[in-house]
Structure formats: C-alpha cells, structure tokens
Amino acid sequence: MKKMLKGLGAALCVALPFIAQAPADAATASATGAADQTLVQRGAYLAQLGDCAACHTAPKGKPFAGGLPMNTPMGRIYVTNITPDARTGIGGYTEADFARALREGVAKDGHNLYPAMPYPSYAKVDDDDVKALYAFFMHGVAPVQQANRESDIKWPLNMRWPLMFWNMAFLEKGGYRDKPGKDVAWNRGAYLVQGLGHCGSCHTPRGVAFQESALDESGSAFLSGALLDGWFASNLTGEHNTGLGRWSDEDLRTFLKTGANRHASAFGAMTSVINNSTQAMSDQDVAAVSTYLKSLPPVGGTGAAAYTYDPQATKVSLDRPANDAGARVYTAYCMHCHGVDGHGFAPMLAPLAGNPNVLAKDASSLINVTLNGTGDLVIDGVPSPFPMPGFAAVLDDQQIADVLSFVRAGWNNGAPAVGAAEVAKLRQSTQAGR
Structure with a gap:
C-alpha cells in the first residue's frame, strides 16, 4: 500500500477502468478460452490490488506501456512497458520469466531491476496469484509497441550487476506463510499488506542501501512512516497521534474505499492508490487489511502526549x-x-x-x-x-x-x-x- 503519502515517485491518477482491460482482440479471447477468462479476470483484480497501473501507466499514456518517471536517490528512472507486446513489452515472457521478474527482480534477459520495483514485497505472492497475474497481462491487456527509456542515472551508478549482491543481502525469497495463532482475516490482511499491496515500499523507513528496514511486523520499523521523494508516508501502526491509534476499524475501511474519513484525506501518491487500487478491493479484503493494520502495536511518533482537541x-x-x-x-x-x-x-x-499528517x-x-x-x-x-x-x-x-x-x-x-x-x-x- 503505497500511503498516506507519496510513494516511489509522483505517480499521477490513472483512470480505474484501465485496469480491467478487455482481451486485446476477439481472436485472443477465443484462444484464451472461457475457462481461462476466469483466471484473467482474477488476475485483473490482483493487478488492482498491486496498483500496477499507477506506476506502469504514464499520464495520458496507454495502459501499462510504461514511461512514468520515478525519482530515486541515484537519479531518475522510467518504468517499463509490461504490455504483451513481443518487441518492447513482456510478450516473450514465459510464466517462469514473469515470476522471476515479479518476485526476484530479474528480467528475462538476465538484467537486474532497480528495487524501485517492489519485488521484495512481491516475493511473498503465491504461485496461484502469479499464474493469474500472468494470464491477465498476457491475455487481458492490449499490446503496445513503446520502447523502454533508459534511466538518467549516471555511470557507474547505472550498472546493474551490483544489484545481485543487494538481492543477496536484502531479498527474502519464499511466499507468505500464515502465522500460527492468527485467524484467516489477519493472515489475509498480512498477505495483502506485505505482498501485493507493498505498503512497506512507502511507509517503512529505508536503510543506507535503500532497503526497507523491515518487511513485516517482526521488525519494529515496519510501516512506521518514511520520507520518500518529497513526501512523508504516514505511520500505519497503532501510534496514537501520527498513526492509526485513534482510527476505528470503520474509519480505516472508509479511507481505503473512498480516500477520506473524519481524520484525514488522501493526497500525493495515496490518491493514485485509492483511485487505482483500494477502492476496487472486495469488502472482505478491505476488512482483512484493516484487521491486520489495526493489530500493529504503536511505533514511532513524536513522543508527545496523546492528542486532545483544544480550540x-x-x-x-x-x-x-x-x-x-x-x-x-x-x-x-x-x-x-x-x-x-x-x-x-x-x-x-x-x-x-488532530490530523495525523499535521502532527x-x-x-x-x-x-x-x-x-x-x-x-x-x-x-x-x-x-x-x-x-x-x-x-x-x-x-x-x-x-x-x-x-x-x-x-x-x-x-x-x-x-x-x-x-x-x-x-x-x-x-x-x-x-x-x-
């Protein structure tokens, strides 16, 4: 969940219908078959949960054709074309190629992706969901021939091979595993927040190597708020003043579905998250995410006394x-x-x-x-x-x-x-x- 503030760049609003693309043409639909269309539709929903459109669709650009600029500490990069175009997109990817890029940050030709792509989070996505996402991007998205743009990062920082060592140090392979003693809703919420939702990409502080300081609730810094690209992504723990401590379960569910509640309104990159992702979540998944986030103990904040209104x-x-x-x-x-x-x-x-962003x-x-x-x-x-x-x-x-x-x-x-x-x-x- 990229959050209550700017995630990995100034991603502008992309119309929600872009996600739910019809098959590229009638022939594709016929070839895919009725049974596979169920898988494609499920993949379309998962792509919404992952907010793929926000990063891979440039303003006024074609869906998933890339080109959106993103600022990193090393310089500006441009997101890639993930339509099924065989020449400039991922049309030549097998499902195994797709899974490796998604979960390990390695493209089909073997080059490493910058961790602005939240593959450390997507590493937790299970095989069934990877299969559905692959079906969607291959058969539910129109191919667009649009060459990828080179980054503005200067040599030697633009070399990709050192990322192999970054992955060795910071990438935790293996899908999400249910936590014993937690119910179905909690585990579903944890899977979505830590995995497809990649909330930690924006809301967790990063270390000197641009790694997230924690990838789940076992780390004290997880979702405690972080500065990224000129925005401070809010604290999503139970902290009373700057976090979700004063938010009820209903407050949080309302925010995820509408972008506003009695405490705050979405802005920056979170606007795009609401527009392209969370408003499309099923009520069951919204409730699961809320259950998980509301379970996180208070971390961070300013150390000030609990806020009370005095005008x-x-x-x-x-x-x-x-x-x-x-x-x-x-x-x-x-x-x-x-x-x-x-x-x-x-x-x-x-x-x-009392707005958490003000505090x-x-x-x-x-x-x-x-x-x-x-x-x-x-x-x-x-x-x-x-x-x-x-x-x-x-x-x-x-x-x-x-x-x-x-x-x-x-x-x-x-x-x-x-x-x-x-x-x-x-x-x-x-x-x-x-």
Missing part, C-alpha cells in the same frame, strides 16, 4: 489575525475550507485539528501539498468536488512556512514549526520541470 488559543489568534502572520494567511486562504475550529468539513474537506514530526507532506495541491480522488468514476489547490504561485516561502507553523501549533496540535528554508528546498525539487 481556545487558536480561536483567539484568529479573532485577531493581524497579530500573527500565519493566522493572516490562514484567514485569507485556508479558513473557508478548513474552518475556524480546524475540523474542516470531513470527509469532503480535510480536518487539520507528524516531518512536515514534508504538508509543505508539498500546500505548494502543489493534489490530484482528484475519483470514486466510482466521480471526481472529488474540492481537491486541494496548489499555492506555489500565490504564496512565497515565508508565507507558507508561517501558515503551516500556525496550523501545526493550532488546536493543540503541538507539532514543530516549519522554516522558510524547508519550503524553499521542496519548492525547488518539486517545481523543477513544471
């Missing part, structure tokens, strides 16, 4: 906005959506009081979304009516720092202030090429 000091400041630079900006640009009380109009307009120690997500806004949540084909606009062209670095400092202190949030230098840094990195 009084903020209300006084907003009554006299001329005395506070942040309050002046908030009054002019933010208050009509997020309210004097900080509650917003959830779930349509996100609350700021997080790292303010990158708040800065990024204030500068650049967010894409539309598209639920059942209907775009959200009030997406967050970007203010990069309206507010300078100091004004954004002032208003975010005001928000992070307001309503008893008690989060650290934001500096203008932090805003300037993210403005430069996220506005480049726009």
